[in-house]
Structure formats: C-alpha cells, structure tokens
Amino acid sequence: MKKILYLVLGTVVSLTACTKKQAVVSRPAFSSDSAYAYIEKQMAFGPRVPNSAAHMQCAVWLIEQLRACGAEVELQKGEMPDYRGNSQQIYNIIGHFYTPETAARPRILLGAHYDTRPWCDEEEDYADRFYNVPGANDGASGVGVLLEIARQTGLKMADSTFTTPVDIIFFDCEDSGTPSHYTGPEREDTWCLGSQLWATNYAKKISSLDERVGGVSYSFGIVLDMVGAPDASFPREMYSTNYAANYQQQIWRTAQKLGYGSIFTDQQSYPITDDHYYINYIAGIPCVDIIHYDIRNATGFPHWWHTRNDNLDNISKSTLQAVGEVVMAQIK
C-alpha cells in the first residue's frame, strides 16, 4: 500500500470522542491464540513473494484451511501487468460461507492480502533493500485474523445461528508496487494487482443481466492490513470515509463499545492505496480499510514497515483480539 499525499497534506481532523460507557458488553467469539498460530504458520513458509515456492505453498495451505472451515473455495487465476509492464500471474483465493437459506442474501466481503513485498525498500542501507519483507504484519496478520474469523464463521454455520453469508478473500500481489530503486518509466496502479483483477471481474459480472440473476452481491466490505502490532493505531482512512462513511462509523463505534477506542482512534488519516480502494472504485462495493497508520510519524507507516524487521516480534495477541472482535461484531 502507499500513502496518497496530494489531497490532504498536513490536515489532521480530530473527531469528537464518544465517552458513553456501556454497562454490559457482549464480546463476539474470537481466539487471538488461534489467529497468532495462523500467522506463525505463514511465517514458517518464508516470505510469500509472488512467483516463489513459499507463495504457492501458502496459497495451497490457505485453500485447505478455508475448506476445513466449511467454505466453498474458488481460486481466481488471471494476469495483470506488473510495475515494468510484464505479465504477472495472480491467484486470488475466495472462501464462500453460505447456507442454502442465506445463499441469495447480500454478503459481507472480508479481505486481506497474502503476498509479501519482494523488497525491503524502506531500509536505510541500500544493500538491505533487496531482501524480501518477512511480512508478519504486512500480509500475515490480516490473513491470520481472517482465518480465525473463517473458523468462527464455519462454527456458526454448523449451529444454525448463521444469518449473513460471508466471502473471505485472500488477495494476491497487493505489495509488488514499484520499488523505490526502480528507475524506469513510472506506471499507474502497480499496487493491489489481485484486488484490481477481482474487482474488474466482479464489475463485468454485475453488468451482465444473466449473471446478476441469482448472482452474488455484497452489502459492504472490510479489508485488514497490518493489524497485529502492539502499538497499533487505526485512524479513519480517507478513501473509506469517502466511499463508505456509514460502515466506517459503524465499525469505529463498535470498537469504542468494545473498549478499543485507543486503537481505533478518533482521527482522520490520509487516503491510502490498498485493496479496498479498487473494491470501492472498480467494483462499487462500499469497503473500509483497517490499516495501521501513525499520524505522528513522518512516513505515517510503522517503523518496521517494508523493512527486515516486519517479524513476529511486532505481533501482539491483544491487538489481534481487538481487531478480530470488532470485525466479528459486524457479521450479524
């Protein structure tokens, strides 16, 4: 993902904090131990850089996990131009969670990217920039939380308390955008290749009447990216505010009710190019990004972002628990 600077440079809007206390808070089922174990497993494959064996092994494992949770799994394959204009193979993994009774209802879309960045181009030392990002936070954390949500959703489906169908999408190739050392001609839209492919296909489908009849539709979406750090802060991301303000408010309000207002902060941040942008812009589905962003820091992103330090030392179960509960609470 990258930060967009041209719109609101220097403006930080602080919103009024909600101070109302809830006497009894019912917490959605979510196990951060389980989410953490899913992150450890991804890390054990090594960096999940597109075109690598670790990436493919992780993809196969994700498909197995979704199936084991009771999803109908779809592997979406395609090609997109990379930052040099060369063809890049894309493998998006989609888990459909629905029952015969809920199949025709609008779904909630939950997404995270499972690929990791091929270059540590935020490293100070030039030689270090050619390592792969380990991707504990930037990749594995969002996927780990969603796998635990998949497990919980599967349990809900089995005990018939299930009313809202959910699609969990693991997007490929989010993080292979133009590296800082590249000196060739600049191309547009080199980030988020998997979600661009998915959103373009979805937009084509809904424009065809035949497909729309009996086809899948979505009420809204949530994308998780870098959701595991002990000092995580999630201000309200600007594209989400522009495209999906109501859902963003609903999610941040839930976080406050659950006691996570210090992480889901009452601040507005910059627009960030992440998978949610293309889901909003191309597919027309209101979609909210929950992404670590620190408005006090110069780059805005955390110190380990796109460096060799994006490892398990920067993953906290209490942050995973907060994010997991807040997202689970949106699934009615």
Ligand SMILES: [Zn+2]
């Ligand atoms: Zn990244």
